[in-house]
Each structure stands twice: as C-alpha cells, then as structure tokens.
Amino acid sequence: MRRVAVTGMGLVSPLGHSAAEAFDAARAGRSAIHRLEAPFTHRLAAPLATTVQFNGADHFDPPKLRMLDRVSQFALVAASRALDDAQAQLTDAERCRTGVFVGTGMGGINSIDEGYQTLYADNSDRIKPFMILLGMYNAPAAWIGIENKFTGPNLTYSTACSSSAVAIGEAWLRVARGDLDVAVAGGAEAPLAFGSLKAWEALRTLAVIDQANPSASCKPFSKNRSGMVLGEGAAMLVLEPWERAVARGATIHGELIGYGLFTDGGHITRPSVEGQAAAMRAALQSAGIEAAEVDAINAHGTGTQANDSVETAAIKAVFGERASRIPISATKALHGHLLGATSALECVMSFMAMQHSVALPTLHLDQADPACDLDYVPQVAREGVPIRTMLSSSFAFGGTNAVLALRAAPG
Known part of the structure; x- marks a missing residue:
C-alpha cells in the first residue's frame, strides 16, 4: 500500500x-x-x-x-x-x-x-x-x-x-x-x-x-x-x-493513513455503541496504529440526544481510561449538518487543526451531561495542542459508520 x-x-x-x-x-x-x-x-x-x-x-x-x-x-x-x-x-x-x-x-x-x-x-x-x-x-x-x-x-x-x-x-x-x-x-x-x-x-x-x-x-x-x-x-x-x-514539489496538507467502515445491523436510525466503536477500531487497524497514538478526534457530534451519548460510550469503549484525555471537537455546532458533505468538510477542518496545533471548539456546550463526560473542548478553541494523528468520525442513518484516520504533514 x-x-x-x-x-x-x-x-x-x-x-x-x-x-x-x-x-x-x-x-x-x-x-x-x-x-x-x-x-x-x-x-x-x-x-x-x-x-x-x-x-x-x-x-x-x-x-x-x-x-x-x-x-x-x-x-x-x-x-x-x-x-x-x-x-x-x-x-x-x-x-x-x-x-x-x-x-x-x-x-x-x-x-x-x-x-x-x-x-x-x-x-x-x-x-x-x-x-x-x-x-x-x-x-x-x-x-x-x-x-x-x-x-x-x-x-x-x-x-x-x-x-x-x-x-x-x-x-x-x-x-x-x-x-x-x-x-x-x-x-x-x-x-x-x-x-x-x-x-x-x-x-x-x-x-x-x-x-x-x-x-x-x-x-x-x-x-x-x-x-x-x-x-x-x-x-x-x-x-x-x-x-x-x-x-513534483507539491504542498502537502496532510496524509490519509486509514479508513474504517462498519455497518450497524439493528435499526435504520438508532445508532449503536458497538457499530461506532467497530468503525473506529477498523480505522486504527487500517492505519496500522494503536489507540494510544490518536491525539484528537473530530466527532460526528450531531447534537441529537441519541447520537451524542452513544458516541461518547463508543469512544470510551475504544480508548478506555485514556478517552477522557483526548480533545474531541464537534464542529457541527459551527457549520451545521451538511448531510452527505459534512464528513468532507470536517476532514478539511481536521487537517487545518493539525497544521495549526489547535483543537477546535465544541460551541454551545453549556450544560454538562453525565452521559457525555469527555473532553469536548467546550466553547473556546484550545491553542498549542500538538496533534499528529486524528480520527474523523461519521455515523449515518442506515447504519453505515465510517471513520477516517489522518496524519499531519511533517513540520
């Protein structure tokens, strides 16, 4: 490859x-x-x-x-x-x-x-x-x-x-x-x-x-x-x-290093912890990296009651006790949900975040939810965060869960 x-x-x-x-x-x-x-x-x-x-x-x-x-x-x-x-x-x-x-x-x-x-x-x-x-x-x-x-x-x-x-x-x-x-x-x-x-x-x-x-x-x-x-x-x-x-001397914005794909088999609109976690693990395996190497996550983060709690549990299932130390950004609070185009926009935002050593903010997170208790970078961007490797997650109606593994270009 x-x-x-x-x-x-x-x-x-x-x-x-x-x-x-x-x-x-x-x-x-x-x-x-x-x-x-x-x-x-x-x-x-x-x-x-x-x-x-x-x-x-x-x-x-x-x-x-x-x-x-x-x-x-x-x-x-x-x-x-x-x-x-x-x-x-x-x-x-x-x-x-x-x-x-x-x-x-x-x-x-x-x-x-x-x-x-x-x-x-x-x-x-x-x-x-x-x-x-x-x-x-x-x-x-x-x-x-x-x-x-x-x-x-x-x-x-x-x-x-x-x-x-x-x-x-x-x-x-x-x-x-x-x-x-x-x-x-x-x-x-x-x-x-x-x-x-x-x-x-x-x-x-x-x-x-x-x-x-x-x-x-x-x-x-x-x-x-x-x-x-x-x-x-x-x-x-x-x-x-x-x-x-x-x-050819091209400017390289970053590297795609892996891609995980896993389909829920239970319900056409209800997400599952197992399906989302499996897609993240598949991306790690595809990239040939360990969970410990992931520095940040761009979450699917739709703002719905069902997805956000399930996604939190899925991240915990993959990263264990380290999950609480990974900065997680949900940028749909900024640009909305572009449905089929969202993943690509979030991929671009992830590459830019790595280039600038910034964890982008999850806006409007003003009430703590015990079911969503990870580090979502609330309200304000976090500067000076060294991010070498990221996951960008997308989970869909129909059950097609896709996760991209990304790496920053060498500085």
Missing part, C-alpha cells in the same frame, strides 16, 4: 470559501447557524439552517447553469478550488488515471422539489427538460469528470451522513493500492428545499430554536441539546501518492 498525500482542499461552505477562511471562523467560534429566510419558512417549526453565500451565475454561463442543480454547482466549484490548490497540471495520460469519488445524501433535491411543485401544486406538465440530469445523484461527480476530462472511475456514494467519508475512504483505497494516480474526493449537498426540510422536521431530529441566540441552537454533547441544524455546501480533496507529491 502506498502512502497517500492530500495536496488540494477546496470548499464552498457556510464558514467560508477556502480552507483557511473556514478554519479561521471555526477557530474564532463564529457559528454560521441562523434563521432561514425563504417564502416557506412560516410553515417550518424551527426555520434554522447554515447557508452558503453563493450565486451560480457568478461561476457558470446561462446554458450550463440550466443543467446544474445547486448541489452540482457547489461540487464543481469546490473541486475546481481543490485542483487549483493542488496545482495539478495533469497530462492526458494522467487524466485517464484520475478518479472522482463524491458523496451526497440527497442529490439534486432542489430540482426534484421544484418539479413536484410544478406537477402537483401548479397542476402543470411543464417539467424542465433537464429534470433527470438536474436531480440524479451522480450528477455532481459526473460534471467534475466531464469538466476536467477525468476518465478514471467516477463513483457516487449515498450513505446518508457518512457519504463523503465513504467517498474519501474509497478513493484512498484506490490510490493506496496503485489503481489510480490522482483522486478528487469529497461531498456536496444542497438540501434546503421546502419538501426536504419538512421531511426532516417530521423525523423529529432537528433542533428547536434557541430564542436567546438562534446561532446557538445546535448544542452537541450538551444536556440541553435538541437536535441538528441542516446546512448546505461542498468540500473536495485531491489525493495522490506521497512519492508523486514530493517529487
């Missing part, structure tokens, strides 16, 4: 449009959660979201824009930024050995929702001619391949909240095995359509509004947590063999 370097990182996120901008916002504790403004918000119980300041017309000409759902727009721009960051000047032969791996939980839901509005609410048959192309789940990955003439594997993963962790992990496997020389991997999500928000609301997993401070409505690991806040955006990484990156 070859070592795999991360040489490019690109974002379209609620916290910013570059890794540095998003990291600075997270480090400063600037939550992107806000009251959602849209014509339908009066019909939502808790109109909260994290949104991206983004206008597709600034990036695509009108004929192209008509074929792109918001999720594909995000994906294309994030991938372009990642490739620019990697300074990837690929030959035609190298493009044939470049793959695209994208995770998304809800695909082109905005276009699908709009189509249903036309059909059922407006009682019209005037569906957009590109509706299938706009709504299909593999459109973001396909467009990245088309725009860049990448003819290697082009794969889309939809495993709910772990989608982009799976995409990055599967890309890592292909590069590490020598199947590919370059991979663009990450996730994209644009789930803030009315129908989507009402469906999530019906599932009773969304946070209630903190009336004193709406931006504090997502409270991972706090006793008064009430749920998650949905967000939109995309994050992409460029992966390549370590030797190739060094040979």
Whole structure:
C-alpha cells in the first residue's frame, strides 16, 4: 500500500470559501447557524439552517447553469478550488488515471422539489427538460469528470451522513493500492428545499430554536441539546501518492493513513455503541496504529440526544481510561449538518487543526451531561495542542459508520 498525500482542499461552505477562511471562523467560534429566510419558512417549526453565500451565475454561463442543480454547482466549484490548490497540471495520460469519488445524501433535491411543485401544486406538465440530469445523484461527480476530462472511475456514494467519508475512504483505497494516480474526493449537498426540510422536521431530529441566540441552537454533547441544524455546501480533496507529491514539489496538507467502515445491523436510525466503536477500531487497524497514538478526534457530534451519548460510550469503549484525555471537537455546532458533505468538510477542518496545533471548539456546550463526560473542548478553541494523528468520525442513518484516520504533514 502506498502512502497517500492530500495536496488540494477546496470548499464552498457556510464558514467560508477556502480552507483557511473556514478554519479561521471555526477557530474564532463564529457559528454560521441562523434563521432561514425563504417564502416557506412560516410553515417550518424551527426555520434554522447554515447557508452558503453563493450565486451560480457568478461561476457558470446561462446554458450550463440550466443543467446544474445547486448541489452540482457547489461540487464543481469546490473541486475546481481543490485542483487549483493542488496545482495539478495533469497530462492526458494522467487524466485517464484520475478518479472522482463524491458523496451526497440527497442529490439534486432542489430540482426534484421544484418539479413536484410544478406537477402537483401548479397542476402543470411543464417539467424542465433537464429534470433527470438536474436531480440524479451522480450528477455532481459526473460534471467534475466531464469538466476536467477525468476518465478514471467516477463513483457516487449515498450513505446518508457518512457519504463523503465513504467517498474519501474509497478513493484512498484506490490510490493506496496503485489503481489510480490522482483522486478528487469529497461531498456536496444542497438540501434546503421546502419538501426536504419538512421531511426532516417530521423525523423529529432537528433542533428547536434557541430564542436567546438562534446561532446557538445546535448544542452537541450538551444536556440541553435538541437536535441538528441542516446546512448546505461542498468540500473536495485531491489525493495522490506521497512519492508523486514530493517529487513534483507539491504542498502537502496532510496524509490519509486509514479508513474504517462498519455497518450497524439493528435499526435504520438508532445508532449503536458497538457499530461506532467497530468503525473506529477498523480505522486504527487500517492505519496500522494503536489507540494510544490518536491525539484528537473530530466527532460526528450531531447534537441529537441519541447520537451524542452513544458516541461518547463508543469512544470510551475504544480508548478506555485514556478517552477522557483526548480533545474531541464537534464542529457541527459551527457549520451545521451538511448531510452527505459534512464528513468532507470536517476532514478539511481536521487537517487545518493539525497544521495549526489547535483543537477546535465544541460551541454551545453549556450544560454538562453525565452521559457525555469527555473532553469536548467546550466553547473556546484550545491553542498549542500538538496533534499528529486524528480520527474523523461519521455515523449515518442506515447504519453505515465510517471513520477516517489522518496524519499531519511533517513540520
């Protein structure tokens, strides 16, 4: 297995449009959660979201824009930024050995929702001619391949909240095995359509509004947590063999060293301690490291009652008495839950945290919960924390638990 370097990182996120901008916002504790403004918000119980300041017309000409759902727009721009960051000047032969791996939980839901509005609410048959192309789940990955003439594997993963962790992990496997020389991997999500928000609301997993401070409505690991806040955006990484990156003088942001995947077999929405712990152990085994070598964890940390207590117990099961000494960050309190894109954004935040020796804060943790009693870096970033190795965890509806093992680039 070859070592795999991360040489490019690109974002379209609620916290910013570059890794540095998003990291600075997270480090400063600037939550992107806000009251959602849209014509339908009066019909939502808790109109909260994290949104991206983004206008597709600034990036695509009108004929192209008509074929792109918001999720594909995000994906294309994030991938372009990642490739620019990697300074990837690929030959035609190298493009044939470049793959695209994208995770998304809800695909082109905005276009699908709009189509249903036309059909059922407006009682019209005037569906957009590109509706299938706009709504299909593999459109973001396909467009990245088309725009860049990448003819290697082009794969889309939809495993709910772990989608982009799976995409990055599967890309890592292909590069590490020598199947590919370059991979663009990450996730994209644009789930803030009315129908989507009402469906999530019906599932009773969304946070209630903190009336004193709406931006504090997502409270991972706090006793008064009430749920998650949905967000939109995309994050992409460029992966390549370590030797190739060094040979061409690339800036290396860090190294992917392992990937653990384990599926709960008990319930479609209820997480299990055993499944989450098994995924973490699988990541350690894949990376060839011991639990004692992990310096920090980026938690799934959704802010739901069920997940946060289960995740706490799973970390204890893997790390034993040392669990209480590991700094654990839950950044969804800052950027919201981007569903299929969250894992990729959190992976980028983890690499930035290692580069800057910072444990990012878990905001709004203002009430201690006996069931969540680990070191969650409450409220304020912790500076001067030497972090060489991290785990970034993603646990999903459907039971697909994915954990990425990350290592800092040599100083």
